[in-house]
Amino acid sequence: MSEPMIDIRGLCKVFGGAAETVMPLVREGIGKQELLDRHNCVLALRDINLAIPAESIQVVMGLSGSGKSTLIRHINRLIEPTYGDIIVDGQSVSGMDASALRAFRRNTASMVFQGFALMPHRTVRENIGYGLKVRGLDRDEIDTRVSHWIDRIGLDGFADRFPTELSGGMQQRVGLGRALATDPDILLMDEAFSALDPVIRVEMQNILLELQAELRKTIMFITHDLDEALRIGDDIAILRDGEIVQQGAPQDIVLAPADDYIAEFVKDINRGRVIQVGRVMAPITNGTTGPAISHDSLLEAAAIALAEAGADAGIVTAADGRPVGAISRGDLMAAMVARATAGN
Amino acid sequence: MADTSWWVTFPQMERETLVGFRKALDGAYRDFSRSYGDAIEAFFEPLLFFLVWFERLLINAPWWAVLVVVCALVFLVGRSWKIVAGTAVAFLLIGYFGMWKDTMSTMSIITVCTLIAIALGVPIGIVMARSDRARTIVTPILDVMQTMPAFVYLIPVVMLLGIGKVPGVIAVVIYAIPPVIRLTNLGIRLVDRDVLEAADAFGASGWQRLVGVQIPLALPTIMAGINQTIMMALAMVVIASMIGVQGLGQPVLRSITNQYFTLGLLNGLAIVALAIVFDRVSQAYGRRMQLQYERISNV
Numbered sequence: 001m002s003e004p005m006i007d008i009r010g011l012c013k014v015f016g017g018a019a020e021t022v023m024p025l026v027r028e029g030i031g032k033q034e035l036l037d038r039h040n041c042v043l044a045l046r047d048i049n050l051a052i053p054a055e056s057i058q059v060v061m062g063l064s065g066s067g068k069s070t071l072i073r074h075i076n077r078l079i080e081p082t083y084g085d086i087i088v089d090g091q092s093v094s095g096m097d098a099s100a101l102r103a104f105r106r107n108t109a110s111m112v113f114q115g116f117a118l119m120p121h122r123t124v125r126e127n128i129g130y131g132l133k134v135r136g137l138d139r140d141e142i143d144t145r146v147s148h149w150i151d152r153i154g155l156d157g158f159a160d161r162f163p164t165e166l167s168g169g170m171q172q173r174v175g176l177g178r179a180l181a182t183d184p185d186i187l188l189m190d191e192a193f194s195a196l197d198p199v200i201r202v203e204m205q206n207i208l209l210e211l212q213a214e215l216r217k218t219i220m221f222i223t224h225d226l227d228e229a230l231r232i233g234d235d236i237a238i239l240r241d242g243e244i245v246q247q248g249a250p251q252d253i254v255l256a257p258a259d260d261y262i263a264e265f266v267k268d269i270n271r272g273r274v275i276q277v278g279r280v281m282a283p284i285t286n287g288t289t290g291p292a293i294s295h296d297s298l299l300e301a302a303a304i305a306l307a308e309a310g311a312d313a314g315i316v317t318a319a320d321g322r323p324v325g326a327i328s329r330g331d332l333m334a335a336m337v338a339r340a341t342a343g344n
Numbered sequence: 345m346a347d348t349s350w351w352v353t354f355p356q357m358e359r360e361t362l363v364g365f366r367k368a369l370d371g372a373y374r375d376f377s378r379s380y381g382d383a384i385e386a387f388f389e390p391l392l393f394f395l396v397w398f399e400r401l402l403i404n405a406p407w408w409a410v411l412v413v414v415c416a417l418v419f420l421v422g423r424s425w426k427i428v429a430g431t432a433v434a435f436l437l438i439g440y441f442g443m444w445k446d447t448m449s450t451m452s453i454i455t456v457c458t459l460i461a462i463a464l465g466v467p468i469g470i471v472m473a474r475s476d477r478a479r480t481i482v483t484p485i486l487d488v489m490q491t492m493p494a495f496v497y498l499i500p501v502v503m504l505l506g507i508g509k510v511p512g513v514i515a516v517v518i519y520a521i522p523p524v525i526r527l528t529n530l531g532i533r534l535v536d537r538d539v540l541e542a543a544d545a546f547g548a549s550g551w552q553r554l555v556g557v558q559i560p561l562a563l564p565t566i567m568a569g570i571n572q573t574i575m576m577a578l579a580m581v582v583i584a585s586m587i588g589v590q591g592l593g594q595p596v597l598r599s600i601t602n603q604y605f606t607l608g609l610l611n612g613l614a615i616v617a618l619a620i621v622f623d624r625v626s627q628a629y630g631r632r633m634q635l636q637y638e639r640i641s642n643v
Contacts, residue, residue: 105547117542
């Protein structure tokens with residue numbers, strides 16, 4: 001992998017008056033509670049290291065209070081780090097002066113918010129064009145770009161409505177449109193879909209994945225919903241009490257949860273839609289025959305393929321079509337129902 | 345005996361010291377007004393010129409022209425035919441009862457005072473909203489301005505500038521400006537934090553944030569402040585007339601001294617009519633803006 005697009009290095013955040021003086025204690029590993037009791041400081045993030053490759057979706061998952069919203073606000077420096085640095089495309093975000101930071105926010109990273117945060121006094125059109133207007137583009141230019149995005153995210157006919165006239169899903173489309181209209185390299189999504197109904201949420205996830213297939217942005221996506229994380233993440237970092245407790249590909253997290261906390265999370269997950277055949281296949285043995293199944297197909301898809309072919313087993317093939325392993329119905333079933341503890 | 349007297353009577357300052365203190369302050373202020381009075385008066389010269397010009401304009405214009413312009417303005421701002429009709433009736437009655445000229449004078453001074461109060465009050469309110477320190481400084485000053493009897497601050501103003509329109513305007517503005525300052529501050533502080541964060545996240549500068557987000561979203565609240573300011577300015581009309589401000593306050597003052605009940609009542613009612621017109625118009629405007637922001641779509 002080449003240079004990461006976003007590189008978070010040793011990031012710590014302490015809220016509270018004497019933040020500077022307690023940093024040495026934090027590095028020595030003082031407990032969160034002790035820090036609060038003795039020094040009246042809240043430790044929000046401790047030594048976060050995360051490298052996000054360009055054009056990928058990095059999900060940061062955690063429950064409320066885990067520090068995930070604090071973390072994402074460090075990327076565009078809505079919150080100042082106490083210690084550590086964030087390097088975006090080779091440039092230190094904490095080193096930027098006020099005008100460089102404004103330029104960074106206008107051109108490079110834009111944000112989608114949990115509560116939509118649309119401007120109630122502006123129409124849909126004006127909201128989507130907000131970032132462009134702040135950037136100082138002329139009206140015609142803004143109009144063309146905004147019209148493109150209104151069309152692209154399915155808001156035709158709503159351009160001159162006010163946000164309060166729209167449903168939640170529609171409002172978040174506006175939020176997404178506003179973020180994309182500035183054509184940023186980085187999209188920061190802070191629980192962007194958490195406030196939506198389950199059906200609308202899935203719909204928005206699909207829109208995002210569709211757009212991502214075409215736009216190839218670097219996306220940091222915050223969520224507290226594991227299903228959502230597994231669905232859209234290329235890579236997932238799990239945050240707990242301000243620390244990353246596990247990071248990896250979705251199927252790695254499901255197959256090998258790092259601790260009981262994560263195991264508890266993943267135990268009710270539909271493993272058939274997360275794990276790929278390549279992870280659970282058996283070595284190829286002589287005489288195995290059956291339909292060819294790509295190594296990166298999901299267990300569920302493989303099961304369907306076997307059932308349709310009426311075969312008991314299949315040959316797993318690599319990207320180049322070379323056979324690399326075998327998978328039987330029994331293996332598939334075992335992998336789909338295995339309890340998380342089995343992966344430990 | 346002398347030792348225990350403090351137990352019975354309050355141990356107050358020596359009478360001579362107190363007199364000396366008052367004399368010193370009075371003397372200092374008198375010296376100040378003697379040496380700077382002319383300069384300060386010259387500073388307010390353009391304001392006086394404008395006041396006189398505007399008052400003459402209203403008085404000398406034909407009554408029907410004033411009526412048409414007022415009704416047109418009322419409609420533009422309030423967008424309600426009911427309010428326009430009420431305004432027309434009020435002005436026709438005022439004219440019919442012979443109070444047209446005084447009403448024009450009062451309207452001119454109220455308009456100028458309101459504009460000055462807005463021009464000063466909104467920026468002060470903005471500064472207050474942006475800095476907690478400014479707020480802790482300004483709030484007690486506003487408290488004093490609102491509770492100090494108007495007569496008390498009339499004294500230094502009259503000592504400095506004499507009797508006339510300008511001191512009248514200053515007195516009215518001091519009395520009427522607190523609501524617009526307070527409500528501008530409040531309105532801006534109440535703007536949704538999430539929306540402000542979004543503005544920041546898209547790289548808005550402080551000015552873009554203020555003009556594009558904070559002021560527009562605070563506008564309904566600011567309008568409520570302006571409405572209150574106008575009402576308070578009208579309430580000062582009678583007191584201002586004591587220092588020579590022309591208008592509806594003069595006949596009221598005359599009827600107090602001479603016990604002309606009807607004259608007082610009619611002019612009082614004219615002030616009330618003006619107040620209601622101003623109030624309804626500014627409220628209708630505020631409501632219109634509020635509706636625009638809060639259009640609810642759960643149909």
